[in-house]
Amino acid sequence: MVQRPGSVGVVTPQTLLFSEPLRLTSGASIGGYTLMYETYGELNAERSNAVLICHALNASHHVAGVHAEGASNAGWWDNMIGPGKPVDTNRFFVVGVNNLGSCFGSTGPMSPDPATGRPYGARFPVVTVEDWVDAQARLADALGIECWAAVMGGSLGGMQAISWTLRYPQRLRHCVCIAATPKLSAQNIAFNEVARTAIRGDPHFHGGDYYGHGVVPRRGLAVARMIGHITYLSGEDMAEKFGRLLRTQDYAFGYDVEFEVESYLRYQGDKFAEYFDANTYLLITRALDYFDPAKNFGGDLTAALEPARARFLIVSFTTDWRFPPARSREIVEALVAHDRDVTYAEIDAPHGHDAFLLEDARYHRLIAAYFDLIHGERSEPRGSPVATSIAGERIPQQVSPGRLDGFSEREPARSSE
Amino acid sequence: MTLRSDLQQIADWVAPRSAVLDLGCGDGALLAHLRDAKGCHGYGVEIADDNVLAATRLRVNVIQADLESGLRMFSDDRFDTVVLSQTLQAMHRTEDILREMARVARQGVVSFPNFGHWRHAFALLAGRMPVTPEIPYQWYDTPNIHLCTLKDFEILAGKCGLRVTDRVVLARGAPVHWLPSLRATLALYRFQTR
Numbered sequence: 182m183v184q185r186p187g188s189v190g191v192v193t194p195q196t197l198l199f200s201e202p203l204r205l206t207s208g209a210s211i212g213g214y215t216l217m218y219e220t221y222g223e224l225n226a227e228r229s230n231a232v233l234i235c236h237a238l239n240a241s242h243h244v245a246g247v248h249a250e251g252a253s254n255a256g257w258w259d260n261m262i263g264p265g266k267p268v269d270t271n272r273f274f275v276v277g278v279n280n281l282g283s284c285f286g287s288t289g290p291m292s293p294d295p296a297t298g299r300p301y302g303a304r305f306p307v308v309t310v311e312d313w314v315d316a317q318a319r320l321a322d323a324l325g326i327e328c329w330a331a332v333m334g335g336s337l338g339g340m341q342a343i344s345w346t347l348r349y350p351q352r353l354r355h356c357v358c359i360a361a362t363p364k365l366s367a368q369n370i371a372f373n374e375v376a377r378t379a380i381r382g383d384p385h386f387h388g389g390d391y392y393g394h395g396v397v398p399r400r401g402l403a404v405a406r407m408i409g410h411i412t413y414l415s416g417e418d419m420a421e422k423f424g425r426l427l428r429t430q431d432y433a434f435g436y437d438v439e440f441e442v443e444s445y446l447r448y449q450g451d452k453f454a455e456y457f458d459a460n461t462y463l464l465i466t467r468a469l470d471y472f473d474p475a476k477n478f479g480g481d482l483t484a485a486l487e488p489a490r491a492r493f494l495i496v497s498f499t500t501d502w503r504f505p506p507a508r509s510r511e512i513v514e515a516l517v518a519h520d521r522d523v524t525y526a527e528i529d530a531p532h533g534h535d536a537f538l539l540e541d542a543r544y545h546r547l548i549a550a551y552f553d554l555i556h557g558e559r560s561e562p563r564g565s566p567v568a569t570s571i572a573g574e575r576i577p578q579q580v581s582p583g584r585l586d587g588f589s590e591r592e593p594a595r596s597s598e
Numbered sequence: 599m600t601l602r603s604d605l606q607q608i609a610d611w612v613a614p615r616s617a618v619l620d621l622g623c624g625d626g627a628l629l630a631h632l633r634d635a636k637g638c639h640g641y642g643v644e645i646a647d648d649n650v651l652a653a654t655r656l657r658v659n660v661i662q663a664d665l666e667s668g669l670r671m672f673s674d675d676r677f678d679t680v681v682l683s684q685t686l687q688a689m690h691r692t693e694d695i696l697r698e699m700a701r702v703a704r705q706g707v708v709s710f711p712n713f714g715h716w717r718h719a720f721a722l723l724a725g726r727m728p729v730t731p732e733i734p735y736q737w738y739d740t741p742n743i744h745l746c747t748l749k750d751f752e753i754l755a756g757k758c759g760l761r762v763t764d765r766v767v768l769a770r771g772a773p774v775h776w777l778p779s780l781r782a783t784l785a786l787y788r789f790q791t792r
Contacts, residue, residue: 510663510671513661513671514671517641517661517671517672517676518673518676520617520639522659523641523659523661524650524653524654524658524659524660524661525660525661525662525663526647526650526654526662527662527663528647529647543647543651546651547650547651547654550651550654550655551654553655554654554655554657
């Protein structure tokens with residue numbers, strides 16, 4: 182493997198076929214599905230250093246490194262994951278997986294429906310965050326990972342990390358949940374609905390079965406992306422990037438692109454429509470809408486989070502108005518009510534929701550420090566009466582099922598670079 | 599790691615295996631000590647990024663928040679002990695935080711630099727605002743906006759319904775027994791909230 186400094190280098194995606202049908206939240210089930218994934222670093226002998234990275238709306242299994250065909254094709258969280266990076270692949274075995282229903286190689290609406298041989302299209306079942314987590318758990322089984330050192334994600338990825346702590350509380354030691362929310366607000370759902378309306382109203386949509394017509398609802402998908410993109414940026418970030426800058430000398434008194442921000446949004450929309458699938462966009466925004474672990478508890482998030490046993494790192498960004506800090510604080514509050522271990526950081530970054538993908542020294546230093554702690558932990562599964570220290574001698578350990586504190590040996594602090 | 603003497607005094611007032619909330623927890627040293635030496639569990643609240651990072655490195659549960667916006671995150675009687683260590687004097691809403699402390703815990707501990715120290719009086723007599731190792735700021739550039747004396751605090755504590763059970767006064771880290779209100783550089787109070 183070619184190693185660039187700080188990069189995991191060239192990576193090759195892998196696929197796994199799951200023949201046993203997966204029962205979905207909706208009551209439907211899906212059989213014979215494939216998950217595409219990538220791994221970085223080495224799984225240790227105890228299988229205790231595995232970290233699952235969950236992706237958000239438009240990302241994929243390609244989290245870090247580059248693909249052989251294009252050196253510019255860096256993973257979506259390449260600044261976070263790699264040798265010497267906050268999630269250090271010299272220490273951790275990192276897994277990125279493309280979720281069911283996505284369009285980057287895992288089974289989704291574009292895939293052939295075994296019943297008809299034609300793409301699923303509109304017949305692809307609606308999947309939820311919980312369904313993704315169940316599918317990820319099967320991947321963990323297949324990779325021989327009984328307990329993740331951490332499950333980590335930003336935005337929708339953070340919701341998956343939370344869901345892991347509720348569905349499989351004994352299968353992760355840490356939940357790293359960044360720029361997420363315990364449920365979408367009416368405003369969040371409203372933005373999603375505008376995006377879906379744009380897609381479904383595109384004449385090329387054909388009720389979701391556009392594959393057979395040889396067309397793509399590109400216009401609608403581009404508009405959906407433009408709307409989404411606005412919610413990822415902060416007002417001040419947009420003001421600073423574009424302000425009222427014109428591409429033209431002066432007003433042209435027409436409707437072509439005149440403002441820089443128009444040009445930027447159109448470019449983002451068009452680029453996105455080239456590679457993303459419209460049905461997947463519908464499906465993932467719906468999964469976002471549906472996520473609400475408190476729903477079955479009368480809206481009581483504290484009651485909903487009772488099963489969680491992991492230690493939590495929760496991070497929000499002050500200028501994120503899509504999932505603002507107050508939403509992360511709701512999660513923290515519910516965890517505190519159960520006496521769970523939680524660290525909460527509110528990073529004063531200017532970049533809005535997108536900040537979770539960007540390099541910010543305070544943010545990356547914190548993640549690095551947290552993963553230093555994880556690395557320093559003894560490597561037995563949770564609640565084990567005896568643990569093996571890094572040096573290999575067996576020493577008694579007092580760990581209550583809900584807690585992993587009291588460990589003192591740590592790696593020396595280092596900066597994120 | 600040896601604990602600073604004022605934090606050691608606070609730690610002595612905390613029951614083993616109890617639940618502790620440390621407001622303005624700094625680098626988390628007190629909570630880390632209480633966890634390691636007394637099996638306590640708890641949370642620190644801290645606003646400064648570098649302190650949040652330092653506390654994280656000590657594996658302390660730290661919540662980044664501004665104390666001025668209150669302790670809404672914590673339910674009534676959630677903790678056995680709530681600590682406000684050398685932070686009171688920098689709070690805008692001094693009375694509110696004391697009442698909030700009373701709400702979330704049965705026992706409270708507050709420490710603050712004693713403005714009644716004789717050096718401060720001398721500085722004022724000489725016509726200057728005091729600048730000392732305990733209050734090392736110029737008057738125009740200080741976070742310490744609500745400095746008080748021992749008696750001042752005791753009056754406010756009474757007004758807020760806090761029942762002071764113990765007081766320890768330190769001068770440069772050592773206990774003071776004689777003329778405490780003039781000789782103390784730092785005052786520590788332990789109180790019951792019910």
